[in-house]
Amino acid sequence: MTQILQELKTPQDVRKLTVRDLETLAAEVRSFMIKHVSKTGGHLAPSLGTVELTLALYHVFNFPTDKLVWDVGHQAYTHKILTGRRDRFATLRTKGGITGFPNRFESPYDAFGVGHASTAISAALGMALARDLDGKKNAVIAVLGDGALTGGEAFEGLNSAGDLGRNLIVILNDNGRSIDENVGAMSEYLSKLRLMPQYNRAKRDVEHLLKSIPHIGGKVYRTASAIKDGVRTALVPGGLFEEMGFRYLGPLDGHNLPLLVETLSQVRQMRGPILLHVHTKKGKGYLPAEQAPEKFHGIGCFDVKTGECPKKQGAPTYTAVFSEALQQLAAADQGIVAITAAMPSGTGLKAFGERFPDRCFDVGIAEEHAVTLAAGLAAAGKKPVVALYSTFAQRAYDQILHDVCLQKLPVVLALDRAGLVGQDGPTHHGVFDYSYLRPLPNMTVMAPKDEAELRDMLATALSLGTPVVLRYPRGRGVGVPLREGFSPLTVGRAEILRAQGSVALLAVGSMVPAAEQAAEQLEADGISARVANMRFIKPLDAELLLRWAHDEEVRVFVTIEENMLAGGFGSAVLETLADENALLPILRLGIGDTFVEQGTREELLALCGLTPQQIAARVEEFWKGLDD
Ligand SMILES: Cc1ncc(C[n+]2csc(CCOP(=O)(O)OP(=O)(O)O)c2C)c(N)n1
Numbered sequence: 159m160t161q162i163l164q165e166l167k168t169p170q171d172v173r174k175l176t177v178r179d180l181e182t183l184a185a186e187v188r189s190f191m192i193k194h195v196s197k198t199g200g201h202l203a204p205s206l207g208t209v210e211l212t213l214a215l216y217h218v219f220n221f222p223t224d225k226l227v228w229d230v231g232h233q234a235y236t237h238k239i240l241t242g243r244r245d246r247f248a249t250l251r252t253k254g255g256i257t258g259f260p261n262r263f264e265s266p267y268d269a270f271g272v273g274h275a276s277t278a279i280s281a282a283l284g285m286a287l288a289r290d291l292d293g294k295k296n297a298v299i300a301v302l303g304d305g306a307l308t309g310g311e312a313f314e315g316l317n318s319a320g321d322l323g324r325n326l327i328v329i330l331n332d333n334g335r336s337i338d339e340n341v342g343a344m345s346e347y348l349s350k351l352r353l354m355p356q357y358n359r360a361k362r363d364v365e366h367l368l369k370s371i372p373h374i375g376g377k378v379y380r381t382a383s384a385i386k387d388g389v390r391t392a393l394v395p396g397g398l399f400e401e402m403g404f405r406y407l408g409p410l411d412g413h414n415l416p417l418l419v420e421t422l423s424q425v426r427q428m429r430g431p432i433l434l435h436v437h438t439k440k441g442k443g444y445l446p447a448e449q450a451p452e453k454f455h456g457i458g459c460f461d462v463k464t465g466e467c468p469k470k471q472g473a474p475t476y477t478a479v480f481s482e483a484l485q486q487l488a489a490a491d492q493g494i495v496a497i498t499a500a501m502p503s504g505t506g507l508k509a510f511g512e513r514f515p516d517r518c519f520d521v522g523i524a525e526e527h528a529v530t531l532a533a534g535l536a537a538a539g540k541k542p543v544v545a546l547y548s549t550f551a552q553r554a555y556d557q558i559l560h561d562v563c564l565q566k567l568p569v570v571l572a573l574d575r576a577g578l579v580g581q582d583g584p585t586h587h588g589v590f591d592y593s594y595l596r597p598l599p600n601m602t603v604m605a606p607k608d609e610a611e612l613r614d615m616l617a618t619a620l621s622l623g624t625p626v627v628l629r630y631p632r633g634r635g636v637g638v639p640l641r642e643g644f645s646p647l648t649v650g651r652a653e654i655l656r657a658q659g660s661v662a663l664l665a666v667g668s669m670v671p672a673a674e675q676a677a678e679q680l681e682a683d684g685i686s687a688r689v690a691n692m693r694f695i696k697p698l699d700a701e702l703l704l705r706w707a708h709d710e711e712v713r714v715f716v717t718i719e720e721n722m723l724a725g726g727f728g729s730a731v732l733e734t735l736a737d738e739n740a741l742l743p744i745l746r747l748g749i750g751d752t753f754v755e756q757g758t759r760e761e762l763l764a765l766c767g768l769t770p771q772q773i774a775a776r777v778e779e780f781w782k783g784l785d786d
């Protein structure tokens with residue numbers, strides 16, 4: 159570690175540095191960050207883009223008295239390094255280590271916990287209102303990206319903040335990208351602003367001139383500013399934000415420290431809602447990341463010299479199998495269309511979009527809109543597939559209920575990253591979907607045991623003509639052979655994998671292979687076990703459940719799921735058996751009433767007691783308890 163960074167004892171020390179020191183510090187922070195993230199993996203490109211902005215903020219403001227709210231929080235590594243987490247930075251995103259996003263339990267400098275996009279303005283406005291109620295004077299700053307600005311909640315926040323008129327600084331960190339290319343009319347608008355610095359300079363000059371005229375200058379400026387003839391909104395940079403009640407400043411070079419420090423020092427004195435537009439480069443200062451910002455958005459470990467990641471062998475990912483299957487089905491059916499909410503690469507829809515550009519829609523970070531858009535397409539006769547990460551689908555609950563299920567529209571929700579996702583941790587685990595989707599009438603919910611079954615489930619989902627959810631985990635498949643064609647499944651029918659045994663292991667999705675291994679272990683230990691791949695969480699195969707419940711050999715039911723126990727698959731089995739007065743002793747395995755921390759998927763499955771060995775051991779213990 160080089161000098162200035164090493165000598166910083168508290169974040170307040172950054173306030174004492176000269177601008178020249180800050181420039182040296184920026185270089186030190188970058189190489190520190192690259193060195194560590196190359197080993198742990200993480201959101202490198204977004205965080206490289208905000209080094210100067212973060213240093214300037216810490217130079218000008220007094221955190222944590224002033225409040226700094228990051229949007230998503232994947233760009234906040236400099237903030238973490240400055241605020242007491244430098245020495246633990248090597249543990250970033252590892253089990254027991256520091257988290258990948260700001261987290262209120264980790265540091266008083268993390269004013270608000272994040273991970274999902276577009277929340278910063280609303281949260282910061284809440285803090286500004288509380289400050290005013292308490293008669294305090296601290297600054298409140300929200301930093302969000304141009305991608306986050308495509309999210310509806312960001313607009314709701316702007317709308318409310320502009321109306322309430324409180325002292326609030328919103329910094330728009332515009333790097334022209336989301337994870338992939340940014341999309342939408344707002345993104346176009348920001349691009350135009352970036353190309354019009356001359357207007358901005360002119361505006362600043364006019365402001366300066368008018369305000370310098372004694373007595374009447376300020377009045378003239380305000381009158382001039384109040385002209386709302388449409389021309390201003392269209393031609394004056396930031397006119398759109400100004401119409402919403404913000405004072406717009408920028409765009410300025412977000413890597414120019416002297417300019418940032420000077421501007422933020424002025425902004426600090428201003429009143430009312432301010433929107434400062436800074437222009438940054440994703441991956442700044444590390445050539446491989448500048449050249450491939452999408453790859454370095456969130457990356458595993460890599461070689462610092464080359465920027466290359468170690469090649470991984472193995473089965474294709476669920477995402478890749480989904481992508482390929484959807485393209486195959488869409489080639490045969492013109493009615494199939496696909497929608498992503500800013501995750502074309504992550505969900506595998508990028509390849510679909512390249513092949514069927516007219517039938518693929520990236521709507522930005524707008525999960526609610528994505529689902530209702532799909533409902534509209536379905537109402538007009540199309541077969542939409544909305545590919546979302548399970549965790550982000552939480553955003554669209556009312557749309558799934560009100561716009562899709564209530565109207566029984568044939569929308570297929572393909573929920574990727576379902577279950578425990580690994581290093582992103584509790585903000586991103588997709589472990590709630592069975593519980594929140596199961597109560598919805600008209601909904602079918604299924605989960606494949608492997609990547610081959612994913613293909614068949616997708617074909618089944620598209621053939622049903624009703625709302626369907628298909629959820630599958632992050633990462634690689636099991637490694638089973640993939641057939642050419644598709645074999646549609648019977649809805650609500652389980653697959654029996656082992657037909658005899660006193661313990662009935664009922665598993666869904668990713669837990670089916672684990673259940674099969676656990677059954678072998680149990681057999682080896684002298685307890686016979688049968689196994690069903692339930693396939694459908696809704697409708698459940700009630701016929702099988704009752705048949706097994708009434709089978710004299712069966713003494714215990716065990717449900718196994720990578721989901722919360724509350725309201726999940728096990729609850730569904732329990733309800734069905736209770737309603738039919740067919741209850742046997744039942745052991746439900748899944749995730750207890752807690753937010754699961756970060757770690758590798760394997761570590762977290764073990765933490766939740768869901769490895770095959772742990773499943774077998776927990777069943778054996780339960781079994782022994784029956785005789786006591
Ligand atoms: C609700 C929600 N949907 C999707 C995501 C996934 N996601 C994380 S960062 C990101 C792009 C954000 O772009 P921007 O705000 O411009 O930040 P940048 O990465 O460019 O710094 C997306 C889509 C998310 N975190 N939250």
Ligand SMILES: CC(=O)[C@@H](O)[C@H](O)COP(=O)(O)O
Nearest residue numbers: 230232273456504575582632
């Ligand atoms: C910050 C964020 O929400 C995304 O960048 C997310 O970390 C991507 O996850 P995957 O790596 O599973 O695509």
Ligand SMILES: [Mg+2]
Nearest residue numbers: 303304305335
């Ligand atoms: Mg961006």
